[in-house]
Amino acid sequence: MVRFAGRVFWFVVLLLAVPMVVTAAPLNVVYIIVDDLGAHDLACYGNTLHQTPHIDRLAQESMKFTQAYAASPVCSPTRASLMTGKNPARLKMTVWHEQAKSHRKTKRPLIEGKSLPNLTHAETTIAERLHQAGYQTLHVGKWHLGEAGFYPESHGFEVNIGGTMWGAPQTFFYPFAGDRHYGHEFRYVPGVLERSNQDDYLTDRLTDEAIRLLQSSAEGGRPFYLNMAFHTVHTPIEGKPDVVKAYEKKIQPDSPWQNAEYAAMVASLDENVGRILKTLEELKLADKTAVILMSDNGGFINKYEGKTVTSNHPLRSGKGSLYEGGIRIPLLVRWPGVTTAGSVSAEPVVTSDLYPTLIDLLELEAYKEQRDGVSLKPLLTGATQKLKRDRLHFHYPHYYPTTTPASAMRAGNWKLIHYYEDDRNELYDLSRDPSETTDLSAQKPEQAQQLWKQLHAWLKEVDASFPQVNPERRK
Numbered sequence: 001m002v003r004f005a006g007r008v009f010w011f012v013v014l015l016l017a018v019p020m021v022v023t024a025a026p027l028n029v030v031y032i033i034v035d036d037l038g039a040h041d042l043a044c045y046g047n048t049l050h051q052t053p054h055i056d057r058l059a060q061e062s063m064k065f066t067q068a069y070a071a072s073p074v075c076s077p078t079r080a081s082l083m084t085g086k087n088p089a090r091l092k093m094t095v096w097h098e099q100a101k102s103h104r105k106t107k108r109p110l111i112e113g114k115s116l117p118n119l120t121h122a123e124t125t126i127a128e129r130l131h132q133a134g135y136q137t138l139h140v141g142k143w144h145l146g147e148a149g150f151y152p153e154s155h156g157f158e159v160n161i162g163g164t165m166w167g168a169p170q171t172f173f174y175p176f177a178g179d180r181h182y183g184h185e186f187r188y189v190p191g192v193l194e195r196s197n198q199d200d201y202l203t204d205r206l207t208d209e210a211i212r213l214l215q216s217s218a219e220g221g222r223p224f225y226l227n228m229a230f231h232t233v234h235t236p237i238e239g240k241p242d243v244v245k246a247y248e249k250k251i252q253p254d255s256p257w258q259n260a261e262y263a264a265m266v267a268s269l270d271e272n273v274g275r276i277l278k279t280l281e282e283l284k285l286a287d288k289t290a291v292i293l294m295s296d297n298g299g300f301i302n303k304y305e306g307k308t309v310t311s312n313h314p315l316r317s318g319k320g321s322l323y324e325g326g327i328r329i330p331l332l333v334r335w336p337g338v339t340t341a342g343s344v345s346a347e348p349v350v351t352s353d354l355y356p357t358l359i360d361l362l363e364l365e366a367y368k369e370q371r372d373g374v375s376l377k378p379l380l381t382g383a384t385q386k387l388k389r390d391r392l393h394f395h396y397p398h399y400y401p402t403t404t405p406a407s408a409m410r411a412g413n414w415k416l417i418h419y420y421e422d423d424r425n426e427l428y429d430l431s432r433d434p435s436e437t438t439d440l441s442a443q444k445p446e447q448a449q450q451l452w453k454q455l456h457a458w459l460k461e462v463d464a465s466f467p468q469v470n471p472e473r474r475k
Helices: 002-017 053-060 075-084 097-101 126-132 202-220 241-248 260-282 351-361 445-461
Strands: 028-034 063-069 136-141 159-161 224-229 289-295 328-334 343-345 391-396 406-411 414-419 424-429
Touching: 028 075, 028 260, 053 260, 053 289, 053 328, 075 126, 075 351, 126 136, 126 224, 126 351, 136 202, 159 202, 202 224, 202 260, 241 260, 260 289, 289 351, 391 445, 406 445, 414 445, 424 445
Parallel strands: 028 224, 028 289, 063 343, 136 159, 136 224
Antiparallel strands: 063 328, 289 328, 391 406, 406 414, 414 424
């Protein structure tokens, strides 16, 4: 008996001497994607009209990126880049779904480059990768990456509430629907009416559904990935009336921001981001969930019902344009155990970087398939302040009220924009001229030509679709 006890004693000693490998529970991920939110539409990014206390608090707990870019100056291509980690030019998705399906004749000098209307199933989305890894994959809100056969359910999401081919609701007020252009098809937001009443506002209702899913996921025990894609602050510009009235009293005559309706929409966005963050805290998931907030393109600077929507001051232009105002966006990353609260990065990053970043930080096996994005892990951990990348590329071979067909490239502090109508280059030094007021192409023609040569070579490499001379123009 003594001999047996002695053996047990030494077995226990040996067992305790062996290092124990503890596998941490997989981290949850919440994407908060805001539609058309400008680079300076938040107080934490310098806005002096919009009050955004909840997002400001998130910024204080996150790494804030001050030179983040959308992969495109419009929505669908950027969202495709988020799902795939690829540049829209490589994906052949360079304009939003409805426009890609439009084949109207025009007298413009160029025929726009061809764009796929649907995100092909040949692509492996981040939702599919996470689903394969055991995550519950949830989509709430705007999708805009294809018609019914290409909805979120076909791209790796188990749950889809509100995601359709449409880029915007008919109205943000109940019943969030109505007859709209493009063949007069009925535009609606599925999955939100069942628990709605006549006083409901869409941004609130989408958040209600997201919270319900978060609560259910917390009980289920599986890690989750929530794609929280708000329709706000896209047109129609409709704020809650009482909030609009409050902002009408706050607007200063010399402020770049003059739209109380838009300010009210930003306020509702902030309120609902706060609700999501509070829910994570109440469920004791805040320290187990990565939260990433971003926009899909620059702020919309055109008019809606006679009023300028927003300003990207001090950046030039806005949505649709390849000037900084069209592609610069807010980006906040709060990653428990990785990011330092209140940290700031001025490194140029782009939305296609988030796919490889998740793969890297969640320690999933990387596919060998070409990705244009790079992992931001070295920046997020503070290991480095610079990425091993020379250039960012942008391709928008389409017309928009703010632009004619163009491509652009950022190489260090240099920014080149090439316009196809007149085969013209513009060159800017963003370190000295972030507002892009002084075109240096005439002063530095060799540099402009060299950058355009590099950009053009890259476009050819990814088999980008270029605009073509319009034969109708000659008639």
